[in-house]
Amino acid sequence: MEMLITLLQIAIGAALINNFVLHYFVGICPFLGVSRRTDTALGMGLAVTFVMSIAALLSWVFTYYLLRPGAPLPAWVWQAVGGKSGVVIDLSVLSYIMYIFVIAASVQFVEMYVRKFFPALYKSFGVYLPLITTNCAILFACLEIMKHLQDPTRLWGLPEALTLAVGGGLGFTLAIVLMAGIREELDQCDVPHSLRGPGIALIVAGILAMAFMGFAGVDRGIETTVTILMK
Amino acid sequence: MSKTEPTALERFTNGILPENPIYRQFLGMCPTLAVTGAMKPAMTMAAATAFVLVSANVIISLMRGLLRPHLRILVFTLTIATFVTIADRFLEAYFYAMSKELGPYVPLIIVNCIIISRCEICASKQSVGVALADALGMSLGFALALASLATVREILGSGSWFGVTLLPAGWPHWTIMILSPGAFFTLGLLLALVNWVGRRRAEAAALRARIKG
Numbered sequence A: 001m002e003m004l005i006t007l008l009q010i011a012i013g014a015a016l017i018n019n020f021v022l023h024y025f026v027g028i029c030p031f032l033g034v035s036r037r038t039d040t041a042l043g044m045g046l047a048v049t050f051v052m053s054i055a056a057l058l059s060w061v062f063t064y065y066l067l068r069p070g071a072p073l074p075a076w077v078w079q080a081v082g083g084k085s086g087v088v089i090d091l092s093v094l095s096y097i098m099y100i101f102v103i104a105a106s107v108q109f110v111e112m113y114v115r116k117f118f119p120a121l122y123k124s125f126g127v128y129l130p131l132i133t134t135n136c137a138i139l140f141a142c143l144e145i146m147k148h149l150q151d152p153t154r155l156w157g158l159p160e161a162l163t164l165a166v167g168g169g170l171g172f173t174l175a176i177v178l179m180a181g182i183r184e185e186l187d188q189c190d191v192p193h194s195l196r197g198p199g200i201a202l203i204v205a206g207i208l209a210m211a212f213m214g215f216a217g218v219d220r221g222i223e224t225t226v227t228i229l230m231k
Numbered sequence B: 001m002s003k004t005e006p007t008a009l010e011r012f013t014n015g016i017l018p019e020n021p022i023y024r025q026f027l028g029m030c031p032t033l034a035v036t037g038a039m040k041p042a043m044t045m046a047a048a049t050a051f052v053l054v055s056a057n058v059i060i061s062l063m064r065g066l067l068r069p070h071l072r073i074l075v076f077t078l079t080i081a082t083f084v085t086i087a088d089r090f091l092e093a094y095f096y097a098m099s100k101e102l103g104p105y106v107p108l109i110i111v112n113c114i115i116i117s118r119c120e121i122c123a124s125k126q127s128v129g130v131a132l133a134d135a136l137g138m139s140l141g142f143a144l145a146l147a148s149l150a151t152v153r154e155i156l157g158s159g160s161w162f163g164v165t166l167l168p169a170g171w172p173h174w175t176i177m178i179l180s181p182g183a184f185f186t187l188g189l190l191l192a193l194v195n196w197v198g199r200r201r202a203e204a205a206a207l208r209a210r211i212k213g
Helices: A002-017 A028-033 A038-067 A072-080 A092-117 A119-125 A128-134 A136-147 A158-186 A198-215 A218-230 B008-016 B029-034 B039-062 B069-094 B096-105 B107-111 B113-123 B128-158 B180-212
Strands: none
Touching (some): A002 A158, A002 A198, A002 A218, A028 A158, A028 A198, A028 B029, A038 A072, A038 A092, A038 A119, A038 A128, A038 A158, A092 A119, A092 A128, A092 A136, A092 B107, A136 A158, A136 B096, A136 B107, A158 A198, B008 B128, B029 B096, B029 B107, B039 B069, B039 B096, B039 B107, B039 B113, B039 B128, B069 B096, B069 B107, B096 B107, B128 B180
């Protein structure tokens, strides 16, 4: 019950209130680059969601067992080699390198998997699939998960981490598809010459961001809503 | 690809305006929009990016003979990630409040496309001196772009510049300029301004050429 409320709050927070693109500005490059047509935008959004979930799963496992302060694996090794007790080992200095490795590996893995089992989907993604490696939204999701694994009293479990990734990915998909829909309409409009291309796209994004600000505070109502519904 | 690679001086001046990473190449948008609510975080970000860009460019240029084509992107990202870790730890140790304010955007320098693109375009092909000049020019261009955005947003949003109050107390703070929509609007309009000035200058140059000829 309490778990459900927490998960809903994380998901809605990541997807709508603090939308990855429109609030944190991560993933702006594909947001501006791949938002010319709705169908490619949708494919890109779902691919990002998928990679983000896998990267979040792997980075949670690595951070929880290996990198966070007081992680079990280094402590076990420390004891096995006969180190002094009462020492907290903190390997988080390695986390950025580890995340980049994890992201690059999962993109490679997803690419191989999709090419083997879904050739049609692979063809429609084209060059965008490998480009997900440098998508900052994915590294951002890993960093958010790391932030919630630093404080030993309030650790995030795997469900929270996965919810953040899926919610954030779906929020990204929503934003990029909305953007693509608006840009398809914009093609028919007479945009001032200097604003054509990225300029008008940024202004549209600003208006979208303003609209998404209206979601602020939605998470506070979740607890009461869920309690009423459960009764 | 041109046959003769640009010299060090060309690389340096190209980075500042003709190939400005933000206004001309649209690279590194994420920190540009995220940290330009005020001058102080924007300049800290510019300095951290400059450190990483210069170090990564120099190191990649030094080992350009050892790079293998299929592994080069991996080598680039790992080099960049190492220097970003150094910059992040340094900020955390000496500028704790600033490091908290920048939050995830310091580690996000790793996936800043400006740095990878400079490693790919310049450092993996040219000597250390040229790579250094290129990195400095690009960093300067990036810093100028961040400064232009942050100036507009901080003055309109909080009536100050670098924390110094400029506008009279009666100024109604345009809070929207500090929030995320303001970032998109400011960058969009500044981009339009740069395009407009560029087109005017090109037209004027064409006119002058026609009068002379």
